[in-house]
Amino acid sequence: MPELPEVETVRRGVEAAALGQVIQAVRVKRRDVVQGRPQAMAGHRLSAALRHGKQLALVTDAGPLACVHLGMSGSLCVEPASTPRAKHTHLVWVLANGQELRFRDPRRFGGVACFADRQALHKVRWHALGPDATTITPADLHRRLNATRRVLKAALLDQNLVAGLGNIYVDELLFAARLSPLMPGCAVDRSQAKRLVARMRPLLARAVKAGGSSLRDYVGADGASGAFQNNHQVYGRGGLPCPRCGQDLSAMAIAQRTSVWCGGCQSVDTTQELGD
DNA sequence: CACCACCCCTGGACGC
DNA sequence: TGCGTCCAGGGGTGGT
Structure with missing residues (x-):
């Protein structure tokens, strides 16, 4: 049950394993857990992994990004492309270094929403959220x-x-x-x-x-x-x-x-x- | 407008 | 061992 500390752990893991990598392709396995066009991230470099509360944003240097909700059972893993994809893997970012960033969510309480840039992410998704629990005064x-x-x-x-x-x-x-x-x-x-x-x-x-x-x-x-x-x-x-x-x-x-x-x-x- | 109940979903725990 | 039942809960939605 990912809450802030779990999402932050995932964020750091993604940052360590995938930041700076070029996304070669994006594969959508289950359309209904994805909003927008994650394919817009293809060809661009993963430049930041941001977190606000329990939400995680994977941002490319060109702007297009994916906002990931882990929900109850969601996870993001960076694994070699040769490793068989686990059951319930719904979205895959194929990286240039032979690894894949994989979104998996058996219960599907989570999901991924894609935006053109950070401004759209904040306007549509993050504006209503309260201050992050780590920084609220x-x-x-x-x-x-x-x-x-x-x-x-x-x-x-x-x-x-x-x-x-x-x-x-x-x-x-x-x-x-x-x-x-x-x-x-x-x-x-x-x-x-x-x-x-x-x-x-x-x-x-x-x-x-x-x-x-x-x-x-x-x-x-x-x-x-x-x-x-x-x-x-x-x-x-x-x-x-x-x-x-x-x-x-x-x-x-x-x-x-x-x-x-x-x-x-x-x-x-x-x-x-x-x-x- | 504020708040609350309900619902989505699957896998693991547990009882028989 | 296997099967049925219950429970976990983030967040959206529709009702009060």
């Missing part, structure tokens, strides 16, 4: 949360409010910041917003450093698994003891997502006295 997060009455969990999952967080990292973040997923966004005060940002940055940085969280089928561009799932404090641990206070962790669906938190140390009462 406490003041901006506070302002954005205060504009919604939705519960905090739902607000933080909204990519238009802040881009990059998914179910795993929202639960981990709320645990680290000792905030209840059920409190209204508009009830988050300035110091709590500051604490969210202060916890979010190192959380995401540590996850990127570990290569992301590998659950089920997520892998980086080099095919390697991440290791951050071993550092999850609450995600997937409903009913088990809280690593901080030992109380059984609560689990219930919030905003259609399984949510796990500690009712003991993630409440308004316990956060009052933290003061950071």
Whole structure:
């Protein structure tokens, strides 16, 4: 389940393995996961791999680019052209060095959208996204949360409010910041917003450093698994003891997502006295 | 306008 | 071992 750290891991992998390569050809295996004309990238050099939130843009020096959504089960791999293509490989960029950049997505929740240039990408696709979770400021997060009455969990999952967080990292973040997923966004005060940002940055940085969280089928561009799932404090641990206070962790669906938190140390009462 | 439920899809886990 | 069932969830859409 690629969230920001997983997408960043993939971005770095693509950058290391394919940046500077000329795209000889583009092969579309499944038309319905692709918007626009990826063939426009053929003949051009891959000049940048950009990320905003969970979205990845593969940009050529001539302008044409592909914006990749990994969705739930999507992956990008750079492999020798001689390696048999894995099942559910929907789009292939054939590189001049004998390698192929391959987009695979069994569940097809992801997809690839192609644009003529970065301006079109921003205008059509990235303009509505909130600030990236790695760079959002406490003041901006506070302002954005205060504009919604939705519960905090739902607000933080909204990519238009802040881009990059998914179910795993929202639960981990709320645990680290000792905030209840059920409190209204508009009830988050300035110091709590500051604490969210202060916890979010190192959380995401540590996850990127570990290569992301590998659950089920997520892998980086080099095919390697991440290791951050071993550092999850609450995600997937409903009913088990809280690593901080030992109380059984609560689990219930919030905003259609399984949510796990500690009712003991993630409440308004316990956060009052933290003061950071 | 804000928000929420539903739906898309496949593979892995689990029970029998 | 094999088969059926359930569950995971990002993000778009349509309904309230």
